Amino acid sequence: MVAIFTYAFVSLLTIIFSYIFMKKNKGGEEELHAHGNENRAQLPPGSLGWPYIGETLQLYSQDPNIFFSARQRRYGKIFKTHILGCPCVMLASPEAAKFVLVTQAHLFKPTYPKSKEGLIGPSALFFHQGDYHNRLRKLVQGSLNLDAIRNLVPHIDATAAFMTSESWGTGKVINTFHEMQKFSFEVGTLAIFGHLETRYKEELKKNYMVVDKGYNSFPINIPGSPYKKALLARERLRHILGDIIHERKEKRLPEKDLLGCLLSSINGGEVLSDDQIADNIIGVLFAAQDTTASVMTWIIKYLHDEPKLLEAVKAEQNAIRISNEQGNQPLSWAQTKIMPISYKVVLESLRMASIISFLFREAVVDVKYKGYLIPKGWKVMPLFRNIHHNPEFFTDPQKFDLSRFQVAPKPNTFMPFGIGVHACPGNELAKLELLIMIHHLVTKFRWEIEGSQSGIEYSPFPVPLKGLPVKFWRLE
Numbered sequence: 439m440v441a442i443f444t445y446a447f448v449s450l451l452t453i454i455f456s457y458i459f460m461k462k463n464k465g466g467e468e469e470l471h472a473h474g475n476e477n478r479a480q481l482p483p484g485s486l487g488w489p490y491i492g493e494t495l496q497l498y499s500q501d502p503n504i505f506f507s508a509r510q511r512r513y514g515k516i517f518k519t520h521i522l523g524c525p526c527v528m529l530a531s532p533e534a535a536k537f538v539l540v541t542q543a544h545l546f547k548p549t550y551p552k553s554k555e556g557l558i559g560p561s562a563l564f565f566h567q568g569d570y571h572n573r574l575r576k577l578v579q580g581s582l583n584l585d586a587i588r589n590l591v592p593h594i595d596a597t598a599a600f601m602t603s604e605s606w607g608t609g610k611v612i613n614t615f616h617e618m619q620k621f622s623f624e625v626g627t628l629a630i631f632g633h634l635e636t637r638y639k640e641e642l643k644k645n646y647m648v649v650d651k652g653y654n655s656f657p658i659n660i661p662g663s664p665y666k667k668a669l670l671a672r673e674r675l676r677h678i679l680g681d682i683i684h685e686r687k688e689k690r691l692p693e694k695d696l697l698g699c700l701l702s703s704i705n706g707g708e709v710l711s712d713d714q715i716a717d718n719i720i721g722v723l724f725a726a727q728d729t730t731a732s733v734m735t736w737i738i739k740y741l742h743d744e745p746k747l748l749e750a751v752k753a754e755q756n757a758i759r760i761s762n763e764q765g766n767q768p769l770s771w772a773q774t775k776i777m778p779i780s781y782k783v784v785l786e787s788l789r790m791a792s793i794i795s796f797l798f799r800e801a802v803v804d805v806k807y808k809g810y811l812i813p814k815g816w817k818v819m820p821l822f823r824n825i826h827h828n829p830e831f832f833t834d835p836q837k838f839d840l841s842r843f844q845v846a847p848k849p850n851t852f853m854p855f856g857i858g859v860h861a862c863p864g865n866e867l868a869k870l871e872l873l874i875m876i877h878h879l880v881t882k883f884r885w886e887i888e889g890s891q892s893g894i895e896y897s898p899f900p901v902p903l904k905g906l907p908v909k910f911w912r913l914e
């Protein structure tokens with residue numbers, strides 16, 4: 439009964455949401471007719487579903503991966519659909535992903551619902567193309583390059599040690615995803631601010647969590663709704679960031695963290711405004727936290743499910759721990775570079791979980807690709823997960839198998855961090871923090887997954903059901 443009500447409720451919300459979205463995007467349908475018969479014939483195969491709602495209900499009433507792979511089986515690697523009020527072209531081939539994200543990236547712009555843009559901040563780099571994006575991207579990349587992150591190793595190591603010592607190890611059930619969110623938030627703030635006073639960090643964390651919750655909720659701006667609460671928390675975040683920015687400006691210290699890079703940027707005599715800086719800080723926190731936390735949660739599950747592999751990872755990490763006087767010395771940058779088994783665990787987990795299953799772009803002009811028309815205004819979605827799970831590129835794709843990374847995957851078949859001008863500038867930091875967390879987990883704990891339920895929930899990234907409840911016991 440509850441399931442029927444939930445389904446009916448979700449369906450109703452979906453219809454309302456589709457309608458609102460559709461009104462905003464009415465260009466899509468009109469575009470389709472404006473092209474006339476000749477071009478209409480060139481649209482990719484696939485179904486646009488029912489009038490107005492398209493295939494939105496089908497997408498939301500099942501696992502999205504099944505929705506996409508069923509259509510790929512039926513129509514091939516390029517197909518059209520209509521979801522959330524938008525006509526879309528789905529692309530499940532490496533060549534098509536490269537076309538949209540790299541070689542012809544100027545024909546496609548990033549696109550996000552306005553409600554989400556408002557929560558992060560309109561000046562965050564991932565909403566932009568062109569000069570402003572280039573400028574911001576250089577700054578973000580500069581603060582996350584290898585030289586910058588190698589200095590973070592002792593701090594990430596200390597954070598992982600502290601977090602796993604706090605409440606773990608007593609056999610109490612913990613929500614793995616929530617714990618990993620705390621960890622990735624700490625690492626994110628390290629990269630952004632270096633050392634930040636605890637009172638600021640606590641305020642940021644408290645309000646950021648409300649924003650994060652609202653981001654994943656239905657965007658209805660009425661008092662008490664998670665979305666409204668998130669908007670209010672976003673305002674508070676802006677104030678806190680305003681104070682931090684002000685303090686940093688007063689100190690006039692040339693820091694190399696992201697805030698330092700943003701503050702010292704001068705372009706044609708112009709500095710970035712405090713709003714631009716705040717939007718980009720919230721943007722990076724957003725890009726860094728749930729992504730890394732979801733992948734770490736999957737790693738804990740995969741290692742649990744593969745006992746032999748877990749033993750091999752333990753042997754690799756214990757050798758390092760012994761050379762560090764049983765963990766009394768911190769991990770070094772050089773040591774994080776000699777973890778070949780653990781590194782492949784990270785890569786294979788990124789492939790298996792494909793937590794960013796697809797990206798959204800929008801065609802800025804009519805585009806022809808492989809004889810098909812992608813009309814201006816249509817959404818275009820490179821389907822990473824379909825590519826990562828295609829047996830043409832990864833044999834027996836459902837199997838967790840490190841040997842597939844013995845050689846580099848074929849070009850554009852492995853894109854967990856995207857490709858092209860918007861590819862993830864935090865990818866090295868993400869892999870580094872995952873390796874450091876693996877080191878602490880396998881050398882100090884054994885763990886059991888609580889309950890027998892398997893399944894996936896979306897928050898919005900896929901994570902094991904209920905955030906993977908796990909009992910950890912200390913090894914010593």
Ligand code: HEM
Pocket residue numbers: 548563564565575578582626629721722725726727729730733793794797798853854855856857859860861862863864865867868
């Ligand atoms: C395992 C963890 C992560 C995954 C899977 C991931 C994945 C991605 C992907 C696929 C994109 C491309 C989006 C697009 O093309 O539209 C992206 C962009 C981005 N990521 Fe990550 N990311 C992760 C962690 C991080 C971390 C730790 C940071 C920062 C500390 C970060 C910062 C960013 C930023 C700022 C962008 C936007 C870049 C731009 O638009 O130019 N990410 N990420």
